[in-house]
Amino acid sequence: MSSSEIGILQRIIKNDRLVPKGGDIVVEGSRPAESTLLLDGFAARYRVLEDGKRQITALHVPGDFVDLHAFLLKTMDHGVLALSECKIATAAHRDLGGVTATNAHLTRLLWLSTVIDGAIHREWIVAMGRRSKRSHLAHLICELFSRLSIVGMVEENTIRLPLSQAEVADVLGLSLVHLNKTLQTLRADGLIRWVDHQITVLDWGELSQIAEFDPAYLCLNREAR
Amino acid sequence: MSSSEIGILQRIIKNDRLVPKGGDIVVEGSRPAESTLLLDGFAARYRVLEDGKRQITALHVPGDFVDLHAFLLKTMDHGVLALSECKIATAAHRDLGGVTATNAHLTRLLWLSTVIDGAIHREWIVAMGRRSKRSHLAHLICELFSRLSIVGMVEENTIRLPLSQAEVADVLGLSLVHLNKTLQTLRADGLIRWVDHQITVLDWGELSQIAEFDPAYLCLNREAR
């Protein structure tokens, strides 16, 4: 992204505000007139079913547009929740429409960001369908480390993840009890330390092996788009 | 999509050809220079893991762009397989680049199609994580009926689905044996008939109830984009 493109985005992104932990950033079924950029904190997209079960379909870290797809989809097919206190800002769909009408390259980059979202979704589908829960959990940890390292939030192999185990279980589609037991096995094998919302990876080689983790899908490599 | 936009697309979509059932349409890890439109037949995106397990991450019906995301992602993070004999055509990324540089509205529509892909992925994640297998299977059937009805491929509550049960199992992340048993329960309850690749829905109300199916995510409603 060129500096002039960054300038264009900065001009249309407005209304910084804080959302408290647990607060709704976007509510399911709404038709927002703007899209939300997450400046700080963690957020999740989620759906809740009739019987009260909840599934988290995406996690967002600082720098992510949490609902750029709503610019095209119009109606939110899921909610977005603040997993920690979140600093957010918004870009009006009217302004995004202006950008897409006049700046083809910037449009491609915005499009790209929604396409990467899709790639992450596919990776999650594979993990949910065909990996063991242990592998799936390892994969999630690897993904979070990779994504957080881009924004400089990994220090000494450690990240801060403000999710309760119940929330992680809703990411993996697992019961809270079983998530806890799976987590114990990774701890017992000396692969990770996970205490008080701090996760430290002790053996990246082994962990990424268990997860069969290949970060290619996150598109971290630089190339012309 | 206006008729002039359709004309633009028609000019860049070339090279009709047939891919035999079971053939690769796009191979994992490749860097295609064009994107593929499925004109006729069924295709699947899939990944296979080290232990040989396969997960299908998306199904495609006639009219779908099967790998438009590769225009932006560059590298295919999964393969695309012909589930039946498929008639396909391709649009060179060079030409798509030309369209996106000059036609903002058409670009939005292409973008929209990748965003709908993402919405379907999320729906699958929810189904895999928090629905029973019976409900998940019912949901898949409902989705296929909805998508195929758009392209006029539902007749008398019946669709033709050229997938083996092993392939359906790879969609749901289920073993072949258990898929078969789950399928039996839907048959036994008089909800569907599924014989020789013909699926007939006998009780849409009950089936969509079990699936908690809400087609909103498919964006079937007409509105300005």
Next chain:
DNA sequence: CGTAGGTTTGAGGTTGGTCAACAGGTGTGG
């Protein structure tokens, strides 16, 4: 007529869910 691919069924074992209890930390009101 034999083979291959797909479907169906049964048996037995593993994974993961539900229920229940307990521990530690925190905040609140008496």
Next chain:
DNA sequence: CCACACCTGTTGACCAACCTCAAACCTACG
């Protein structure tokens, strides 16, 4: 200050869902 509720994490017991292995069956096709 203590008693209490509440939230999160942890553990055990038991049960249901689902997997694997195995075999039988059916059809299409050489």
